Amino acid sequence: MSGSALRFPSLRARLRWMVIAILAAAMLLLGALSYRYTLKEVHELLDGRLAQSARTLDVLLRTGGMPPDGRPVVVPTPSRTPAAHGKGTHSYEPEVGYQVFAADGRVLATTANLDGMPAPRADDKAFRDVSFGTRRWRVFQLPRGSDGEWIRTAERYDSRTEISQALWVQYGLMLFVALPLLALLMGWAIRRGLKPLDTLARRLLRREPGSHAPVTLENAPTELRPLLDALNEQIGRLENALERERRFSADVAHELRTPLASTMINLDAAIGAREPGAADSALADARECLVALARRTEQLLALARLESGEGRRAMAPVDLATLAGDVIDEMVSVIAHSQVELVLAPLPPRLVVHGDEAALRAMLRNLLENAMRHVPSGGMVELALSRAGRVAVIDVVDNGPGIPPERRAALFERFHREPGTRGDGYGLGLSIVQRAAQMHGADIQLLDSRFGTGLHVRVSLLLHGDEAARER
Numbered sequence: 001m002s003g004s005a006l007r008f009p010s011l012r013a014r015l016r017w018m019v020i021a022i023l024a025a026a027m028l029l030l031g032a033l034s035y036r037y038t039l040k041e042v043h044e045l046l047d048g049r050l051a052q053s054a055r056t057l058d059v060l061l062r063t064g065g066m067p068p069d070g071r072p073v074v075v076p077t078p079s080r081t082p083a084a085h086g087k088g089t090h091s092y093e094p095e096v097g098y099q100v101f102a103a104d105g106r107v108l109a110t111t112a113n114l115d116g117m118p119a120p121r122a123d124d125k126a127f128r129d130v131s132f133g134t135r136r137w138r139v140f141q142l143p144r145g146s147d148g149e150w151i152r153t154a155e156r157y158d159s160r161t162e163i164s165q166a167l168w169v170q171y172g173l174m175l176f177v178a179l180p181l182l183a184l185l186m187g188w189a190i191r192r193g194l195k196p197l198d199t200l201a202r203r204l205l206r207r208e209p210g211s212h213a214p215v216t217l218e219n220a221p222t223e224l225r226p227l228l229d230a231l232n233e234q235i236g237r238l239e240n241a242l243e244r245e246r247r248f249s250a251d252v253a254h255e256l257r258t259p260l261a262s263t264m265i266n267l268d269a270a271i272g273a274r275e276p277g278a279a280d281s282a283l284a285d286a287r288e289c290l291v292a293l294a295r296r297t298e299q300l301l302a303l304a305r306l307e308s309g310e311g312r313r314a315m316a317p318v319d320l321a322t323l324a325g326d327v328i329d330e331m332v333s334v335i336a337h338s339q340v341e342l343v344l345a346p347l348p349p350r351l352v353v354h355g356d357e358a359a360l361r362a363m364l365r366n367l368l369e370n371a372m373r374h375v376p377s378g379g380m381v382e383l384a385l386s387r388a389g390r391v392a393v394i395d396v397v398d399n400g401p402g403i404p405p406e407r408r409a410a411l412f413e414r415f416h417r418e419p420g421t422r423g424d425g426y427g428l429g430l431s432i433v434q435r436a437a438q439m440h441g442a443d444i445q446l447l448d449s450r451f452g453t454g455l456h457v458r459v460s461l462l463l464h465g466d467e468a469a470r471e472r
Contacts, residue, residue, distance in 0.1 A: 011197075015190050020183050027178070031171040042163050046155065047127055050096075050140040054153040057098055058144055061151075095156045103148025120150050130154070196224055263289040317464050318357045320385055320392055321347040327364045328383075334369070339377040342368070345384035351392050352464040355440045363436035367396045367457055370430055374400040374455065387463070394459040399451035433459070
């Protein structure tokens, strides 16, 4: 097994060992507490039996008395071995003894196993541990009223030790037998519990490339549902990205083929021209084709950036009034060569929206360029910015031929051009406008021009939070 496999075990192994470790820790802690509590209760029970034996002996002595000759009585005690006791005894049967002392410390009566144990002192505790011979004894000492006599009962620690050992065996067996069994059961339970993950992995392996169908799992556990939702969302994003790439590649191949071919033709013409004037004319035409190629490439890249959502990472307050002035300054040469009058309505002092400046700039520039391409020479395009409540409004109105309402929806399709369109448009302008508007949650309306003919494009964007609050 490799080192990485040891450092990063499978989820099943990780869960199994974590559960076993937690169970082992809990069982050890509970076992230790239970052992201590049980042993404490056993000691208290045996101590109580010693005390009860001493009091029983006291009653017997009071009723029966001691032998009149005053000689000490030594009572023989049997061994604790089963052979000495016979078949009816148990190996746990304790070895006990007793002693009776006079006030002067003389032994009045004793069992043989305690013969010779020193007499108790007045300051001794009732219960105490005594080492006598080679054994330890648990003793209880009871004074007999005011005559100064004592009764002592004692029990060897052997029985208590055996009980402790039995408890250790009981709890140890529980751990050593139960833990492996629990490990097997936990492994089976974890395999059953993680079976939906195996099912999900098999379905993903069998999934056809390019499939748009969502990944589903019957009776999916609650913990897997967010994973399935996130997985389907990521698959959808990946499919959309791949589709955008395929579409962009096809669009580039389609749209750049014509200007490249025209450029090559003009260059070939310039190379093969015999007169300087013809060569200059062909080179000028080639340059115009390259300018058109550069502009078309710029539009395609702008549309690709908008569709990929790159601008969403650069949202910031943008003043539309300032942006409109900058766009018009950029388009001065285009406006001058278009032979179209651009009318700029008085701009508000401040019109701030929350958005991506590059995307808004592309949207405004393409609105103006699209309008100017549809207006005949000598026509007019009007740009107006205004505030309507909590909304910033961009109005671009022209007096061109206009577009019938039934065909306006098709204007947002890429590479769509209306028949008879003036200029060198490529059908990408309003697609860029639409993507920028969608990125900002803006609304686009295609309305009738107030000039009687032409088109009126209105884009409505929410004002920035501070501007909206000031408007209220």
